[in-house]
Structures are given as structure tokens and as C-alpha cells.
Amino acid sequence: MNLGLLDPRHVVDTVAAQYTRGNAPLSSVEGFVRQVAGWRDYVWHLYWHLGEGYRFSHNALRATADLPREFVELDAAAIEANCLSHSIAGLREHGWAHHIQRLMVIGNWALQRGYDPVQLNDWFTDMFVDGTPWVMPANVIGMSQHADGGIVATKPYTSGGAYINKMSDYCGGCRFDPKVRLGPDACPYTGGYWAFLDRVEPALRGNHRMAQPLAGLRGLADREAVVQQERERDGFH
Amino acid sequence: MGRVRWIFAGQLGDTFDDGGPMLLIEARSVLRRRPIHRAKAHLILSAMRHRAAELGDRVEFHQVEAYSDVVRGRTDLEVIDPTSWAARRTVRRLGAHILPSRGFVTTEEEFASWAAARGDGRLLLEDFYRHTRERTGLLMEGSAPAGGRWNYDGDNRQPPPKNAVSLGLPDPRWPEEDDIDAGVRAASTAGRRTATSAWSETTVPAGSPRPPPRPRRRSPTSSRPGWAISGRSRMPRSAVTGPWLTRCSARP
Numbered sequence: 001m002n003l004g005l006l007d008p009r010h011v012v013d014t015v016a017a018q019y020t021r022g023n024a025p026l027s028s029v030e031g032f033v034r035q036v037a038g039w040r041d042y043v044w045h046l047y048w049h050l051g052e053g054y055r056f057s058h059n060a061l062r063a064t065a066d067l068p069r070e071f072v073e074l075d076a077a078a079i080e081a082n083c084l085s086h087s088i089a090g091l092r093e094h095g096w097a098h099h100i101q102r103l104m105v106i107g108n109w110a111l112q113r114g115y116d117p118v119q120l121n122d123w124f125t126d127m128f129v130d131g132t133p134w135v136m137p138a139n140v141i142g143m144s145q146h147a148d149g150g151i152v153a154t155k156p157y158t159s160g161g162a163y164i165n166k167m168s169d170y171c172g173g174c175r176f177d178p179k180v181r182l183g184p185d186a187c188p189y190t191g192g193y194w195a196f197l198d199r200v201e202p203a204l205r206g207n208h209r210m211a212q213p214l215a216g217l218r219g220l221a222d223r224e225a226v227v228q229q230e231r232e233r234d235g236f237h
Numbered sequence: 238m239g240r241v242r243w244i245f246a247g248q249l250g251d252t253f254d255d256g257g258p259m260l261l262i263e264a265r266s267v268l269r270r271r272p273i274h275r276a277k278a279h280l281i282l283s284a285m286r287h288r289a290a291e292l293g294d295r296v297e298f299h300q301v302e303a304y305s306d307v308v309r310g311r312t313d314l315e316v317i318d319p320t321s322w323a324a325r326r327t328v329r330r331l332g333a334h335i336l337p338s339r340g341f342v343t344t345e346e347e348f349a350s351w352a353a354a355r356g357d358g359r360l361l362l363e364d365f366y367r368h369t370r371e372r373t374g375l376l377m378e379g380s381a382p383a384g385g386r387w388n389y390d391g392d393n394r395q396p397p398p399k400n401a402v403s404l405g406l407p408d409p410r411w412p413e414e415d416d417i418d419a420g421v422r423a424a425s426t427a428g429r430r431t432a433t434s435a436w437s438e439t440t441v442p443a444g445s446p447r448p449p450p451r452p453r454r455r456s457p458t459s460s461r462p463g464w465a466i467s468g469r470s471r472m473p474r475s476a477v478t479g480p481w482l483t484r485c486s487a488r489p
Binding site: 001002003004005006007008009012013016019026027028029030031033034036037038039040041042044045046048049052072091094095096122125126127128129131132133134 | 246284321342
């Protein structure tokens, strides 16, 4: 579709007609139509509406880490977390990853580790077969990294390992434990979630959608130890 | 004299063709500007070359170092407004005749008037989406959303079936590589050694040294009928999006 080969209006009309004829359930058809006529169009129009500077002039969470070699070289084998390794391996093989791998696994990791949002945006553009210049900024700078401070999404899209465990079958074969935030088995997403909140607490204190997570952070008995652990985590191990 | 329509990599389908003469340029410098995944480079080059073959003598197809090698000084060009800030600057600098963009459900003009009507309000996806549904009549029953609700996301978060190793869906349609793809593949392999080929070694990420896996069936643009979505082939069992939209799996 981003090559211009498929016309999105024709696509959504065709799919919607299958609901009308009773061949497909409404929940599936509606979800599909929203992705194409809703989200795809929305990020296209925001690309123009938000201006050329949107891509490189926002860094609300002050994320300044360079993209690691494992991302740049798509070195899945060097990544221990099963979910991230699988997602990067698929990207290396196909130039593609599922929407939720992009957001919940790859984007979430980058957000927690504080990767520079411009570098990340350009990496997504370069490495994904569907990565046009217009499609990534609202998705990466806005939706995934919250670098725009809330123009596109009201809060950062982040979660610990427990949510990844609930939504996938990655964790069973992983050497980390999604329920553990401290110690040798601590899932980097679970520890990383709290370390991320600790780092961005000042920036997000006024965001009422973050009130509950931040209250959780303040009640965390081992907060300092978790933050220390994630700061010292050796890359992807 | 009639204008020649210069089309870009995002404008390779019939939506962007009004029947007149066309110009398509494969510029090596464009692929060298940034690192690029080899599969992405392959997809773009293959799609462009297939389109050139399809248009036959209706298209001037150039394989050159830079756009300017072809378009500098030309005053006969028109474009459908291209898809990046940089490309829009280029075509304006050239003085090409510019037509409104295509390839989306909502036009830029329609979006602008929707956004203006929001005043100082936030431009929320949900509002935009509902407005689009109302404007187009997509999944509408009169003035109400089909089924009575705008959003069925909650129904698309079911866990996968217990102990399932797959969702039992038919394979997607896989393109089959043809001679054009073989040419792209050869250029990409040679390109790893010489900068004069389609792209240089520096543009192929060190992490993707192998060619993209060879898909099994027809190439994307080699068959028009293959592109006309039937809306039937996968639908009865897989149901378009499926109830597992927000899941992902470690299984291949």
C-alpha cells in the first residue's frame, strides 16, 4: 500500500463489504478498517500537519542514548531477552515485524533504555520494508517514544515483562522471569519499567494518566536497587 | 504539448496513472543516502522495475545516478504531490506542475478542513476516525456505526487457543521472484562489492548479509490480477484482523 500499488479506499470498501454480506465478523472488519482508514491516514496527515521539524525537534523525556550496535546491525543473536531477540531476528530476516512487536517489544525497550528518538525514528524508517518517511514520525516519536510530550498519545506506551507474558508466548523460553524485577533472573522489561518511571518521573508528574504507575513507583520498597541494577545492566544481558 | 507525469516509488499503482506519458527514475543516489535494509531496497527496486515493464512504451524509464541527471532543465513535468518533505521541495524547486496527493482515504484538503473545525482542540485519532466513517459511510448504518459501536478493539484481545502451535490460518499469498527480481538480486549482491551498482556496501546493514528469503509465488507487480484483492481468499477462516490482533508469538 505504501508503494501505491493498493488503493486503501478500495481495500477498506472490499473488506467492509464482507461484513455486510455476513462473511466476516464486525470486530475483525472494524479493527482492520480503523488501521487503514483511521490510523494510516491519521499518521500521513499528521506528517504534514505537525511540520517537517516534528521528526527532529522533540525530546520530551530527554532520551539521549545512541542506538546500540545490536539494533544497528540487527544482531538478534547477541540479545538475551527472548521477545526482543525474536523480534529483531524477524526484522533482520524480513525487514518487517508485527505491529505489537514494534510497539510492545522493540519500541518499549528503546523507550525504557532512553534511546535517542531521532536515531530510533530513522532506524525504523531504514530497516522496515514499509518504512516511508511519512509513516514513522507519528508512530515512533509520538506513539512509541512519547518524545513529543503528548501531541500524539496521552502517555508513554510502556509495560513490564508481565504484560509481554500475557500477550505473547515468548516468556516460557526466556532465561529471564517476567515476574521478577530484581536479581539475576530479573526481566529487563520488568526492572526496566520501574527504572524508566524513576527517570521520567519529573517530566510525567503532571500527567494524570501516569498517576497510578507513579504511585506504584513511590511504593516500591526496592526502588533504588532496581534502578541501580538497570543502570548497570550490561547491554542486552 | 502534454505534460509527462513523473511518478515516485510510492506511486506505482493505477491510482497514480491517468493514461498519459509517464517518467520513472531509478536513482542510485537515493538508495545510498541512508543505510537501508536489503529487503527494503529489493522491494522498492523490484516494484519500480516491474512498473516500468508494465507501462512499456508509455514510460520513460531511467536508471541513473541522480534525479537531476534526468530532470534538470525539463519544463514538461507534472507530479502527484509526493510523499516526503524533501521530495516536495525537489519538485517545487524544479517548477513541476503539482497535482494533489492521492493514495489515502482522506484527502489533504478534507483533513485540513476537519482540523480547522477542531479549533484549539486536540486532533484525536478517535475523532478523526469517526469523522472519516461518517464522511465515507464506511461501516455505517444510517447515521450510526455498524453494530452500534465505533470501536471493537476489546473483542480483538483474546488469548490464543490453549496449546495451539498455530492459528490454523491459510498461508498468505507469497510473491514468486521472476527475471526482474533476479536482476535486482544480482545488483544487490554485486553492490556489496562495488559502489557503482544499485547500492553500495555501506547501505546494506552488516546485520543482513544474506539476500532476503526467496518467496514462493508470483512477484508483487508481475500480475495485476494478483493485486486485485478478492476479499474472499482468506476471509472465511481468518476473518481479516482476527481476534488476536494484539498478540505476538515466538513461533515462526
